[in-house]
Amino acid sequence: MLATDQRDKAVEQFQVGDLIKTYDWKTNSSYYKPVVWVGKQRAEIDRNLPDDRAGYPVRILANAFSTGLPYKDMLVTAEHCLFFNGGFVPVRMLINGRSIFYDKSFSAYEYYHIETQEHSVIVADGTLTESYLNTGNHASFQQEGKIVSLPNQTRPKTWEDDAAAPLIVDRDKVEPLHAQFTNKAIEAGIESKIAEPELTHDPDLHLITESGHVIRKIREKDGSIVFMVPPDVSTVRLVSRVSRPVDTIGPYVDDRRQLGVLVSDITFFEGGKTRSITEHLKNPDLTGWNPSEQDTSRWSSGNAVLPLGPRRPRSIGMLAIKVLTSGPYLIEQEPEHAAPVRA
Numbered sequence: 001m002l003a004t005d006q007r008d009k010a011v012e013q014f015q016v017g018d019l020i021k022t023y024d025w026k027t028n029s030s031y032y033k034p035v036v037w038v039g040k041q042r043a044e045i046d047r048n049l050p051d052d053r054a055g056y057p058v059r060i061l062a063n064a065f066s067t068g069l070p071y072k073d074m075l076v077t078a079e080h081c082l083f084f085n086g087g088f089v090p091v092r093m094l095i096n097g098r099s100i101f102y103d104k105s106f107s108a109y110e111y112y113h114i115e116t117q118e119h120s121v122i123v124a125d126g127t128l129t130e131s132y133l134n135t136g137n138h139a140s141f142q143q144e145g146k147i148v149s150l151p152n153q154t155r156p157k158t159w160e161d162d163a164a165a166p167l168i169v170d171r172d173k174v175e176p177l178h179a180q181f182t183n184k185a186i187e188a189g190i191e192s193k194i195a196e197p198e199l200t201h202d203p204d205l206h207l208i209t210e211s212g213h214v215i216r217k218i219r220e221k222d223g224s225i226v227f228m229v230p231p232d233v234s235t236v237r238l239v240s241r242v243s244r245p246v247d248t249i250g251p252y253v254d255d256r257r258q259l260g261v262l263v264s265d266i267t268f269f270e271g272g273k274t275r276s277i278t279e280h281l282k283n284p285d286l287t288g289w290n291p292s293e294q295d296t297s298r299w300s301s302g303n304a305v306l307p308l309g310p311r312r313p314r315s316i317g318m319l320a321i322k323v324l325t326s327g328p329y330l331i332e333q334e335p336e337h338a339a340p341v342r343a
Contacts, residue, residue, distance in 0.1 A: 001072075002114065003123035005032045011112040011124075014038050022120040023128060025086060025165060037115035039132065039141030043077070044108045052078050052092045052246065052256070056102040057109060060091070060127075061190070064099035064181060070125035075103065077111055083121050083128035084177055087168035094178055095251045097194035098185035113141065119157065119164040130164065133157055169254040178252040199248055201327035203240040203261050207319070209233050223324065229268075229317040235307050237288065238263070238321070241329040242302030248328045257290055260300035262325040268308060270317035279307050297324055 001008035003021035014020070019032040043055045060074040081088035094100050113132035114122070120131040136156030159167045168174060207215040207227050215236070217225050229236065238260070245255040266277040280289055280298050288304030311317065 001125055008125075011114060012040075014112075014114055020114060020116065020120075020131075021123050022116065022131075023083075023123065025083070025121060033116045033118075033120060035114055036117050037113075037132070037134075039113045039115070040110055041113075041141045042108060042110050045106060050244070050247070050256075051102045052095075052251070054102075056104055057106055057111070058091050058095065059101055059103040061099045061185075063188075064185065065127065066184075068126055070127040072125055074125050074127065076129075078102070081130045081167070083130065083165060084168075085173070087166040087173070088130055088163065089168050089174055089177065090254075093169065093174050093251050093254060094181060096178065096182040096185060097192045098190040099181060099188070100185075101193050119162055121164050133159070133163060135159075171253055174254075175250070175252040178250065197248065198331040199328040200241075200331045201329070203323070203326040203329070205238065205240040205261055205321070205323065205326070207236040208239050210235055224320045224322050227319045227321075229308070229319050231314045231316060232311065233308065233317075234311060235305060236319070238300050238304040238306055240300065240302055241327070243327065243329040247330060257299070258301045259290065260302040260304065260326075261323045262297055262299050263304075263321055264297040264324050265320075265322040266306070267320045267322075268317055269320070271312045271315050275309070277306070277309065279309075280304070 002011055002014070005019040005021070009018075014035055016035055016038060018035045020035055022031050022033050023029075024031065043057075045055045047054060049055075056078065057075045058078055058080075060070060060076070062070055062072050064070065076091055078092040079090055081090050082094070083089075091100070095102065115132040115134060116122075119133045121128055122131050123129070134157050157163075205225055206217065207229070209215065209230070210233070213230075215227050215229065218228050219226050240260040242258045242260050244258060245253045263280060266280065268275055268277055280286060281292065281295065284292065286305055288301050290299040290301050292298050308317070308319070
């Protein structure tokens with residue numbers, strides 16, 4: 001229910017021209033602005049994806065934030081933002097499994113967006129939230145009723161230039177909010193709807209050759225994991241468990257990358273000679289590696305291609321991989337075994 005100049009009204013009842021209550025957080029003042037666009041879209045749940053990407057709506061129980069906020073249960077999309085402490089926080093980062101959780105009773109649903117001429121802080125179910133920010137996806141929504149041409153809308157809007165308040169995704173700002181709302185739910189006796197994840201720091205790192213042969217480590221010392229590589233193997237894959245920090249640390253960490261192991265130096269010993277392998281650091285398009293963040297190391301994504309370079313005929317090599325960081329990983333997740341890489 002959205003606050004208007006008369007009474008709270010359901011989002012699906014809005015029409016272009018209706019007045020909606022907005023909040024200017026810089027002056028602590030309220031104003032009424034006309035709605036310039038109302039869009040509707042249908043969401044289909046994909047249960048094969050992680051909860052935050054599957055399309056589930058987020059249910060926020062009444063009083064989740066404080067008494068009367070919200071004044072009834074809210075249902076919003078995972079990327080929808082709520083306004084706290086001078087900024088917008090995506091609701092997916094506040095999931096606590098108690099008072100704020102993915103509602104998995106849905107297989108599909110319709111949701112609506114309300115747009116004002118400028119991006120605004122609005123009031124939904126008593127809670128401060130956001131109007132729609134047109135970042136370029138108007139066309140993906142169905143519009144009913146009056147259709148208007150929006151003046152000065154010559155480019156997609158951005159959070160940096162057009163948002164009514166900053167987008168807040170930094171852990172040091174979001175985690176205290178998450179803890180506050182979680183503690184409130186615990187004090188209210190609301191039980192968790194999700195089990196605590198079981199974690200391991202063992203990456204189960206191993207190699208897979210082009211023919212599909214699995215090579216296990218022969219030793220590990222000081223962070224270097226050593227493998228014996230058969231003759232004529234020119235490419236291997238570094239296969240390990242993978243995890244997303246958002247799953248293993250908490251939703252208040254805005255990192256949804258699939259992380260395997262953080263690899264720095266790779267050394268190959270063969271025929272009495274030693275050489276460094278740096279392809280994983282130099283080639284930005286190498287399959288199975290996350291984008292580089294620094295020049296000296298790079299995260300694999302659990303199934304990373306590693307060319308070994310020229311080999312000596314009929315010679316066994318020793319491959320030493322320096323792993324700087326691994327895990328934690330969800331313990332029920334098994335390492336990925338994809339089809340062999342073809343040279």
